[in-house]
Amino acid sequence: MEIVHDAGELLRYLKLAMELDTGHPVLIDKYLEGKEVEVDAISDGETVLIPGIMEHIERAGVHSGDSMAVYPGMNLTESEIETIVDYAIRIGLGLKVSGLMNIQLVIMPGDSGRSQIYVLEVNPRASRTVPFISKVTGVPMVNVATKVMLGKSLKEQGYESGLWPRQNLIAIKAPVFSMSKLIGVDTYLGQVMGIDYNFEAALAKALLAAGLMLAPEGAMLFSIADRDKPEALPQIRRFATTGYKIYATEGTAAMLEAAGLPVKIISKKLTEGHPNIIDIINDGTVSGVVNTITGGRIPLRDGFAIRRAAAEKHIPCFTSLDTAKVAIAAITSGSRVYSIQPLTDYREKEPA
Numbered sequence: 001m002e003i004v005h006d007a008g009e010l011l012r013y014l015k016l017a018m019e020l021d022t023g024h025p026v027l028i029d030k031y032l033e034g035k036e037v038e039v040d041a042i043s044d045g046e047t048v049l050i051p052g053i054m055e056h057i058e059r060a061g062v063h064s065g066d067s068m069a070v071y072p073g074m075n076l077t078e079s080e081i082e083t084i085v086d087y088a089i090r091i092g093l094g095l096k097v098s099g100l101m102n103i104q105l106v107i108m109p110g111d112s113g114r115s116q117i118y119v120l121e122v123n124p125r126a127s128r129t130v131p132f133i134s135k136v137t138g139v140p141m142v143n144v145a146t147k148v149m150l151g152k153s154l155k156e157q158g159y160e161s162g163l164w165p166r167q168n169l170i171a172i173k174a175p176v177f178s179m180s181k182l183i184g185v186d187t188y189l190g191q192v193m194g195i196d197y198n199f200e201a202a203l204a205k206a207l208l209a210a211g212l213m214l215a216p217e218g219a220m221l222f223s224i225a226d227r228d229k230p231e232a233l234p235q236i237r238r239f240a241t242t243g244y245k246i247y248a249t250e251g252t253a254a255m256l257e258a259a260g261l262p263v264k265i266i267s268k269k270l271t272e273g274h275p276n277i278i279d280i281i282n283d284g285t286v287s288g289v290v291n292t293i294t295g296g297r298i299p300l301r302d303g304f305a306i307r308r309a310a311a312e313k314h315i316p317c318f319t320s321l322d323t324a325k326v327a328i329a330a331i332t333s334g335s336r337v338y339s340i341q342p343l344t345d346y347r348e349k350e351p352a
Helices: 007-020 078-094 130-137 141-149 199-210 226-242 250-258 277-282 297-312 321-332 343-348
Strands: 035-043 048-056 069-071 099-108 116-123 170-177 189-196 219-223 245-248 288-291
Touching: 035 078, 035 141, 048 078, 048 130, 069 130, 078 099, 078 116, 099 141, 130 141, 130 170, 130 189, 130 343, 170 199, 189 199, 189 343, 199 321, 219 226, 219 250, 219 277, 226 245, 226 250, 226 288, 226 321, 245 250, 277 297, 288 297, 288 321
Parallel strands: 219 245, 219 288
Antiparallel strands: 035 048, 035 099, 048 069, 069 170, 099 116, 170 189
């Protein structure tokens, strides 16, 4: 699967697909780069229980296992929540699901100002977020769903249809990529969560646990795909005003110089002199990397070298501008007071 943005990228992908010579067709579908939300629910054929709604930090297009998710959704309107709950109930009953199901949706701005909500996929099974949503809401989803599958209805277990009451906490799920364990290979995925009474504190905990928390000062390396450059500029400016020294590859540096930002140009070409992008990662010059994906074999290879070096040096590396945005927000928010207490206390006690 790949997102293509223009005819050139489509031709490159189709050429690679034809080289596989599988004899299978290629599905071309429209891509909606909207706000993604996710729901884990339990259905017994008559009742659908929704413990909570999660909002992804990264826009649709980042795999749900690779994205950060926030409970409860911080930017959802009451109308959007009602629609998501309505969809979940109708889907669960319509498909006659008995047990767990996972629904992923995308929210797009509508022409009339009212959001359009699309269902991306429905999986009649447990998802990787079931442990997360169970812990933060207090609903033992696996236990409840197992009893449903054995014939005990949700009503008999004391649960009603609809959305479970919102808990008095903020929880953030973050992926953990243990790439540094095996040199030269790609990712192994795990996840951590940060919980607190406000978004900034929960975010900081999640980033710390995932190894993605940036130092309060240092230097950043930016290598940004052309299509992402306009969106990246305000974020890079924020890093610069925070006090970070900025390093960038040639194309990104040209944009920053034109915008009047101080930047040191670093070559992507590993065979043409030093220091290059790998040198400044390996020697600790930079404390973080932002590298958005570019199509084409050579850029992909260069990007892999950047991301691989960052992983092996345990340096935070962001391939999504959405993730980089919350990372800089975590160190500039001024929130340095975290509550440390048992998980159950967050659900049962008011914040001090």
